[in-house]
Amino acid sequence: MVNYWIIGVLAIASVFWAEIVRDFYHVASHYWPPLYKLHAWHHRVFRPNLTPVSDTIYKQAHWRHDVPEAATMMVFGLLLWAAAYFSIPSYHWGAAAGCVYTLSFLLSAIARGCGIKGADELTDITHQPGEFLTPPANWFVNKPYHWRHHFDNQNAYYCGTFTLIDKLMGTALSLKGKTVAVTGASGTLGRLLLKHLHKAGAKVIALTSKNEQVTLNLDGESLFVKTVTWQVGEEADLAELLEKVDILLVNHGINVHGDRSGEAIAKSYEINTFSAWRLMEIFFLTVRNNENIATKEVWVNTSEAEVIPAVSPLYELSKRALGDLVTLRRLDAPCIVRKLILGPFKSNLNPIGIMSPDWVAKQIVKQAKADNRNIIVTINPLTFILFPLKEFCVSLYFQIFSRKAVLEIKEVAEKSSVEAKIN
Numbered sequence: 001m002v003n004y005w006i007i008g009v010l011a012i013a014s015v016f017w018a019e020i021v022r023d024f025y026h027v028a029s030h031y032w033p034p035l036y037k038l039h040a041w042h043h044r045v046f047r048p049n050l051t052p053v054s055d056t057i058y059k060q061a062h063w064r065h066d067v068p069e070a071a072t073m074m075v076f077g078l079l080l081w082a083a084a085y086f087s088i089p090s091y092h093w094g095a096a097a098g099c100v101y102t103l104s105f106l107l108s109a110i111a112r113g114c115g116i117k118g119a120d121e122l123t124d125i126t127h128q129p130g131e132f133l134t135p136p137a138n139w140f141v142n143k144p145y146h147w148r149h150h151f152d153n154q155n156a157y158y159c160g161t162f163t164l165i166d167k168l169m170g171t172a173l174s175l176k177g178k179t180v181a182v183t184g185a186s187g188t189l190g191r192l193l194l195k196h197l198h199k200a201g202a203k204v205i206a207l208t209s210k211n212e213q214v215t216l217n218l219d220g221e222s223l224f225v226k227t228v229t230w231q232v233g234e235e236a237d238l239a240e241l242l243e244k245v246d247i248l249l250v251n252h253g254i255n256v257h258g259d260r261s262g263e264a265i266a267k268s269y270e271i272n273t274f275s276a277w278r279l280m281e282i283f284f285l286t287v288r289n290n291e292n293i294a295t296k297e298v299w300v301n302t303s304e305a306e307v308i309p310a311v312s313p314l315y316e317l318s319k320r321a322l323g324d325l326v327t328l329r330r331l332d333a334p335c336i337v338r339k340l341i342l343g344p345f346k347s348n349l350n351p352i353g354i355m356s357p358d359w360v361a362k363q364i365v366k367q368a369k370a371d372n373r374n375i376i377v378t379i380n381p382l383t384f385i386l387f388p389l390k391e392f393c394v395s396l397y398f399q400i401f402s403r404k405a406v407l408e409i410k411e412v413a414e415k416s417s418v419e420a421k422i423n
């Protein structure tokens with residue numbers, strides 16, 4: 001009796017195998033000069049709007065990169081099939097699936113190389129000109145994801161279909177050369193985030209409510225950071241600056257601890273919830289063209305208080321409200337939105353925090369490079385179970401009981417860009 005489950009699993013595994021070979025062939029093409037010579041044609045062929053610079057180069061790029069890549073996938077696919085044939089003879093047909101899958105890429109690459117009409121539109125979907133309709137996807141490579149490999153950083157975003165290998169290699173997000181603005185930059189975590197973002201190659205901007213120049217201590221050397229002073233309630237004043245910012249990290253907050261006065265309520269919600277939400281909305285309006293959609297991001301520090309008590313009722317209430325607003329708005333966000341779910345770390349606000357803030361900042365940057373949309377850094381194992389569950393359920397509930405607002409964001413953004421030009 002043939003077990004079809006085993007054949008099915010083997011078939012899926014062989015497709016994954018083909019994709020892993022494809023991704024490593026691509027990585028090797030960037031690191032091994034003889035292969036890069038061939039692969040460079042793939043990078044020469046496209047303009048930023050993804051139209052090919054010439055028909056000849058387009059065809060040559062396929063003969064020099066896509067065809068040998070698919071041929072390599074085929075060789076490794078056949079090896080897997082042969083291994084299955086000798087080790088599990090009754091199920092070896094499952095491994096043939098990867099070869100059939102690869103054959104479709106090999107034939108379509110040949111068709112594009114020959115310049116057969118319509119082959120590119122039908123089979124090369126990550127290189128089609130046109131508007132980006134969504135931000136880069138998380139688990140599958142879509143057009144905005146791959147666009148970054150061509151025009152953001154060629155030494156990142158290697159994956160062709162699944163993003164897993166980029167996630168494992170930390171190349172699913174490149175911070176190199178990106179302008180990153182961090183609010184709450186005078187605080188303990190703010191400074192350390194600036195430091196680790198700087199180390200990852202980002203150009204950092206400190207946004208602080210304090211009237212002081214933010215400096216970083218980099219292995220004993222001081223580094224002056226571009227510092228912009230702003231006040232809660234005056235988020236709109238940052239609109240112009242945010243136009244030039246690739247990643248906005250909303251990190252400011254207040255903890256009134258045991259205070260439950262009316263003033264404490266107002267202050268907690270104003271700073272932790274509404275100020276953060278307003279900044280996120282203003283940032284969305286700066287996302288207008290394909291490049292913005294592919295490269296702009298907002299990271300919001302909503303804290304572990306979204307799901308775990310923080311022994312500070314107003315901190316929890318205001319951070320939970322922010323967390324829910326981010327969940328609601330990111331359903332339609334024009335760019336990537338990440339949440340930072342952080343456990344208690346030692347800081348001026350929280351002297352009894354357990355985790356080292358330097359380690360927390362380092363982990364945040366590391367997880368962002370793995371394209372984690374919810375960056376969880378905590379020592380509480382419960383958060384790793386409760387937060388994803390809560391996020392999934394709340395997001396689903398919001399999706400069912402609220403309407404799409406994509407067009408609204410787009411229209412306002414276009415209007416404000418016209419206003420910006422007039423002014």
Ligand SMILES: [Zn+2]
Pocket residue numbers: 042127146149150
């Ligand atoms: Zn490409």
Ligand SMILES: [Zn+2]
Pocket residue numbers: 026030039042043149154
């Ligand atoms: Zn490449």
